[in-house]
Amino acid sequence: MMQLKDKIAVVTGGNSGIGYATANELKNQGAKVIITGRRKEAVSQAADELGVDWIVADQGNVSDIENLVSEIKRKFGKVDILFINAGVLGGSAIAEATEEIFDQVINVNFKGAYFTLSRFIPILNDGASVVFLSSNTASMNAANSSIYSSSKAALNSVMKIAAVELAPRHIRVNAVSPGPIETPILSKQGYDQATLDGIKDWIIERVPLKHIGKAEDVAKLVAHLSQPESSFITGSEFLIDGGMSL
Template sequence: MCFENQSIVVTGGNSGIGRAAAKSFRADGAKVAILGRDQATLAQSVAELEVFGRSCDVTDRSALEVFMADAAHHNGQFDVLFANAGIAAFTPFEGHDPANFKQVMDVNFHGTVNTIAAALPHLNDGASIILTTSVANQMGEPNSVAYAASKAAVKSLVSTLSTELAPRGIRVNAISPGPTATPIFNKLGLTGEAIEQTRAFVSAATPANRMGEVSDQVDAVLYLASKRSSFVVGQEIVVDGGLTSCASLG
């Protein structure tokens, strides 16, 4: 797959799947723009990957519009948008915290909507939009009400926007990662032995007998971004090692 001179935007491009995708696009000749909230990791990624980048909160529509306009000016109109920025939060529903629920929805769902809306004027006809959902939107795991709902809402965009943007030839698809070894996984409040136990537990519950790696997700992203997937529209590609064929992790 060759992305020579294509203009590509990756949100959440300063870590995890987003950073790895940006690195792969860049290595394949693309002109890449990334954004992220953490200024330190963003600056490091911009320097190491040699990409255009800026610290930006996806809940801030005005800031996103400025970023997208500047990225388009720097790299040209966009051929690919990978709307990947998001947060993970897992808490029991009992004692429901409306503020926490709103934060997760604001970042994961409204942030994705803001990202697409801000990028749309700068997208070439025939561009590819790739969203990041999660197997949480279909598994019904405990303690994931806010996160699962936010990712299910993102999944709904795949179908509706595919239809609405079809006249411009813009394809909308999503990757749906299973448990993957990313910084988000390491921020779940687990430490040391607990992390290794969780990895072992998840691996045992997965037909592939391992946790997902970032590279597993990036391969799917690159496929959806490429012309090889030109007849793939409105789909959610589940990359989970077969986990969702199991009834539950619980």
Template sequence: MKATKALQDKVALITGGSSGIGLATAKRFVDEGAFVFLTGRREPELLAAANELGPSAIAIRTDSSLISDVEKILARIRETKGKLDILFANAGIGEFLPLGVITEEHFDKIFSTNVKGIVFLVQKALPLMPSGSSIVLNASIASIKGMPAFSIYSASKAALRSFARSWTTDLRRQQIRVNAVSPGVISTPGYDGLGLSKQEMETFLKTNAETIPLGRVGTPDEVAKAVVFLSSDESSYISGIELFVDGGLAQI
């Protein structure tokens, strides 16, 4: 057992925490001494995640694209803990749709969750966040890589990178740090929403692995370790950055 835990007595919120990167991060947070609030849309998976994490976690079923749900989350945190030290804005969705057939529904669906929901989540969380708190936004290498049929998702993630820069300056007096973590190709249940068949997904992961300098796709826990770093005092003089966790894919 560690003598000192990196997130001892911290209160954290992880959106999209029922599986994948969110759940892996929640496990790391709890191991490091934090109390974690998890949100997600799928109640069975969310409750299973909270049960796995034990007494140091509370699950709240919410749609993070709805401001009313965001307010419900924060009211629960205020009533239960009275503060929020770490906010990992992880919830996000993506779908393939090429230019020429992009619909208004497709655009609104992705931007409502990936952009609007995060703006108002962060803004409404600020009164609960003391000086020294940390905000981590889950962006993506898609924001800087040209990926076919992925332009709306990529643009939504580019917005998060911009938020990390702008909000770092907005929050300088409060001494709240804002950073972005940008995963590369990560084997996660989140890919299930891309609309690919099992065979197509296997081909997608294999093809991408061949282009990654480390020769493989990443794991949710490898991203989680980076989020713990950005959330802890180990990164106390780091703000406004984009930390790539991509096996080198976006760096070459």
């Protein structure tokens, strides 16, 4: 169904994983999609595969975000759907934390996401949908996750305040909080296959539904929150983690 026909949609970090699947879902529902990413080769290849537009932008750099907004305004006008998806993993025990790891995670996951919303607000159409990619870890308390979990918890707070601030323009702001999802993000941490298999087994044991989710599961939820049927939903966090956080 072409629920989003002729809508302009921006997906940050759309070259892989959840962002890639969401860009595909939005396109299949009729939206005109623009994906972003830090690496030109990766984002251009993904855009070719998906049949969408692309712009190189690093969400961890505010000047990149501002240039992105200017380029989208020039090429596409205003935006109807903004999925602030780009993010990085990283963490350590609090006693062993380094400023480098802290800045790497916070600059992308929180500061970058915050300023993406901030700078896009002037070019959002009234009635637009904004969705943050948060995480079920925002409300969990695992060791060694303080930096990553804090970055996502902060996003959830901003999401709710933004929902209040933007309500007069009927702009809805929500967050989706996945648990374990099959994406390349763990592979990018440099683990070998045996370690990856061990991590997956460990995760599955802690998920009541006993399996890892798919990026397409999250994509369909983001698309639903962007449809007219969700016009009365704002300021909400949607867990999609197989019951892991219960």
